[in-house]
Amino acid sequence: MNASLSFRGASVTAVIVVLLTGVLAVGSLLPASSPVQVSPFIMTLAGKYLAYAMLALAVDLVWGFAGILTLGHAAFFALGGYAMGMYLVREIGARGVYGNADLPDFMVFLSWKSLPWYWWGSDHFPVALLLMLVVPAGLAGLFGWLAFRSRVSGVYLSIITQALTYALMLAFFQNGFGFGGNNGLTDFKDILGFDLHSPYTRAGMLFISGLILAGALLAARYVVGGRFGSLLIAVRDAESRTRFLGYRPEQVKLLVWVFSAVIAAIGGALYVIQVGIINPGEFAPANSIEAVIWVAVGGRGTLSGAVIGAILVNLGKTLFTAWLPEMWLYGLGALFMATTLFLPQGLMGLMRHLPEKRPSEVTPEVTNPEGGEA
Amino acid sequence: MSAGTLLELSHVSVTFDGFRAINDLSLSLAPGEMRAIIGPNGAGKTTMMDIITGKTRPDTGVVKFREHDLTKLDEPAIARMGIGRKFQKPTVFEELTVRDNLLLSLKGLRSPFALLFAKETAEEKARIDGLLHTIRLGREAPRQAGGLSHGQKQWLEIGMLLGQEPDLLLVDEPVAGMTDAETMETADLLREINQTRSVVVVEHDMEFVRALDVKVTVLHEGSVLAEGELDQVSNDPRVIEVYLGR
Numbered sequence: 001m002n003a004s005l006s007f008r009g010a011s012v013t014a015v016i017v018v019l020l021t022g023v024l025a026v027g028s029l030l031p032a033s034s035p036v037q038v039s040p041f042i043m044t045l046a047g048k049y050l051a052y053a054m055l056a057l058a059v060d061l062v063w064g065f066a067g068i069l070t071l072g073h074a075a076f077f078a079l080g081g082y083a084m085g086m087y088l089v090r091e092i093g094a095r096g097v098y099g100n101a102d103l104p105d106f107m108v109f110l111s112w113k114s115l116p117w118y119w120w121g122s123d124h125f126p127v128a129l130l131l132m133l134v135v136p137a138g139l140a141g142l143f144g145w146l147a148f149r150s151r152v153s154g155v156y157l158s159i160i161t162q163a164l165t166y167a168l169m170l171a172f173f174q175n176g177f178g179f180g181g182n183n184g185l186t187d188f189k190d191i192l193g194f195d196l197h198s199p200y201t202r203a204g205m206l207f208i209s210g211l212i213l214a215g216a217l218l219a220a221r222y223v224v225g226g227r228f229g230s231l232l233i234a235v236r237d238a239e240s241r242t243r244f245l246g247y248r249p250e251q252v253k254l255l256v257w258v259f260s261a262v263i264a265a266i267g268g269a270l271y272v273i274q275v276g277i278i279n280p281g282e283f284a285p286a287n288s289i290e291a292v293i294w295v296a297v298g299g300r301g302t303l304s305g306a307v308i309g310a311i312l313v314n315l316g317k318t319l320f321t322a323w324l325p326e327m328w329l330y331g332l333g334a335l336f337m338a339t340t341l342f343l344p345q346g347l348m349g350l351m352r353h354l355p356e357k358r359p360s361e362v363t364p365e366v367t368n369p370e371g372g373e374a
Numbered sequence: 375m376s377a378g379t380l381l382e383l384s385h386v387s388v389t390f391d392g393f394r395a396i397n398d399l400s401l402s403l404a405p406g407e408m409r410a411i412i413g414p415n416g417a418g419k420t421t422m423m424d425i426i427t428g429k430t431r432p433d434t435g436v437v438k439f440r441e442h443d444l445t446k447l448d449e450p451a452i453a454r455m456g457i458g459r460k461f462q463k464p465t466v467f468e469e470l471t472v473r474d475n476l477l478l479s480l481k482g483l484r485s486p487f488a489l490l491f492a493k494e495t496a497e498e499k500a501r502i503d504g505l506l507h508t509i510r511l512g513r514e515a516p517r518q519a520g521g522l523s524h525g526q527k528q529w530l531e532i533g534m535l536l537g538q539e540p541d542l543l544l545v546d547e548p549v550a551g552m553t554d555a556e557t558m559e560t561a562d563l564l565r566e567i568n569q570t571r572s573v574v575v576v577e578h579d580m581e582f583v584r585a586l587d588v589k590v591t592v593l594h595e596g597s598v599l600a601e602g603e604l605d606q607v608s609n610d611p612r613v614i615e616v617y618l619g620r
């Protein structure tokens with residue numbers, strides 16, 4: 001429906017994601033002697049990349065389509081991760097180091113006698129799912145409501161999103177906060193009774209992650225492709241003008257912001273299950289900034305670009321840190337500068353030059369409408 | 375406020391950093407009326423529209439639309455009440471198609487949540503087709519609005535204004551950047567619109583104002599200098615002084 005239609009390929013990307021994860025999952029179940037067997041190491045990496053792709057998709061929704069440059073989205077990712085991590089820790093039960101059936105190891109270590117109230121119910125998977133959705137959505141809702149109705153935007157909004165994730169990081173580092181402090185949550189054994197270290201569970205989880213990422217892509221495409229999407233773009237480009245049509249841009253932004261936080265949170269949960277650990281480092285401000293770079297590299301406002309950017313940049317990171325660990329940050333910085341300078345529309349921008357351009361699809365000159373937000 | 379008044383500003387003042395942009399301005403508009411507002415640059419014409427539409431709060435004075443006190447409401451609330459505005463500098467949503475610009479403007483759904491699931495109805499489609507015809511942009515419907523000419527953007531914005539079905543239209547310098555022919559077409563269009571809606575139109579172009587053939591209010595330094603028929607006000611020595619005496 002929107003003229004740019006730069007996100008039209010999202011369904012193609014969704015199909016490719018499902019196919020690729022399917023192939024990897026099957027490949028991982030081949031005997032170790034097979035030359036095309038996919039190793040557990042690759043499976044963990046792939047799971048991690050898919051989780052990051054969810055985070056990137058979430059960032060693209062708000063940055064690409066609503067113009068909100070979030071530098072704190074890793075907070076929602078990490079909260080989703082912790083919600084799932086709580087359940088996985090409880091599943092360990094009496095198999096922990098201290099053999100305590102009721103308390104996770106780190107609580108025993110801190111000589112806690114009983115579970116804090118906010119851990120109640122966390123041993124039930126449905127409760128974990130609910131927490132994974134409700135806590136990040138609630139926090140995003142509160143934060144967005146406060147920020148958007150006071151018309152905080154631009155750099156100021158970016159800075160307070162950094163502050164949000166930083167504050168959460170400090171809180172989660174505290175032992176007394178009740179989430180394992182420094183070490184976070186780890187040593188998980190199984191999920192819903194399935195052994196997390198079994199190749200079948202891992203293959204299943206990777207395929208499920210692929211399905212969820214594909215579903216998120218389609219959902220995001222639906223959101224930005226319809227009438228709400230037109231309004232979103234109108235708000236992004238000329239917020240003040242939409243008010244004179246009778247719309248409330250703060251509501252528009254809040255809706256996409258909360259939706260985006262939920263996608264990030266699901267990504268965090270998938271991360272924890274497949275990577276096997278969540279710690280306060282996931283809240284680090286740099287993580288949120290990296291996510292923005294993935295989106296910039298892939299192509300802002302294209303949905304598919306976010307997924308492709310997240311996977312390729314992280315693949316690059318994996319390879320690079322193996323060769324020249326201390327050089328990675330410079331490499332990432334250089335990559336970001338190069339895309340900004342030479343590929344303003346990211347990798348998806350490259351692909352868009354391939355098909356013939358209809359004469360009607362003239363790129364509009366950028367004008368600043370009267371009354372546009374400063 | 376008398377029963378025969380749609381919009382009334384009384385003793386309205388606004389100061390920006392010590393500068394009185396609007397100074398004890400009083401003005402009233404009858405239902406169904408079209409009023410032309412003229413006045414030199416900086417007279418406060420746009421600021422007056424900012425006050426009516428809730429963008430700027432007056433320091434003192436009363437602004438009433440029917441029985442509603444507009445100084446207590448914000449832009450979306452005022453827009454939903456039936457006041458539409460066309461900006462001096464045309465502001466359309468450049469990345470959206472002409473058609474989607476009109477669809478967004480259509481009176482009706484304003485809740486983002488409802489829009490998430492809304493499909494364009496046959497009725498809405500017919501409305502848009504009608505608007506496209508009125509503003510003569512039928513062939514441009516699938517184009518991105520950013521690619522339109524300046525004059526076409528002005529027309530698109532008028533179309534969006536009509537889509538809102540407001541009772542009162544505030545139109546700020548609609549013919550700026552238009553050819554003579556387009557200017558006269560716009561005057562015709564506004565007269566046609568005025569058959570069912572009230573209009574306040576700000577314009578410099580005297581040929582255009584003459585073509586509208588309505589009561590004229592001259593604004594100067596934030597207040598009303600003269601009011602009446604165009605020939606009458608343009609012979610007013612104070613008006614001549616303001617326009618020519620510098």
Ligand SMILES: Nc1ncnc2c1ncn2[C@@H]1O[C@H](COP(=O)(O)OP(=O)(O)O)[C@@H](O)[C@H]1O
Pocket residue numbers: 390391395413414415416417418419420421422
């Ligand atoms: N937001 C603002 N802040 C400061 N000064 C303003 C603002 N808006 C308008 N003005 C000043 O108020 C005066 C009236 O402006 P305006 O209403 O745009 O005039 P007109 O539309 O009649 O040309 C001008 O001198 C302008 O500089």
Ligand SMILES: [Mg+2]
Pocket residue numbers: 419420421462546
């Ligand atoms: Mg003006």
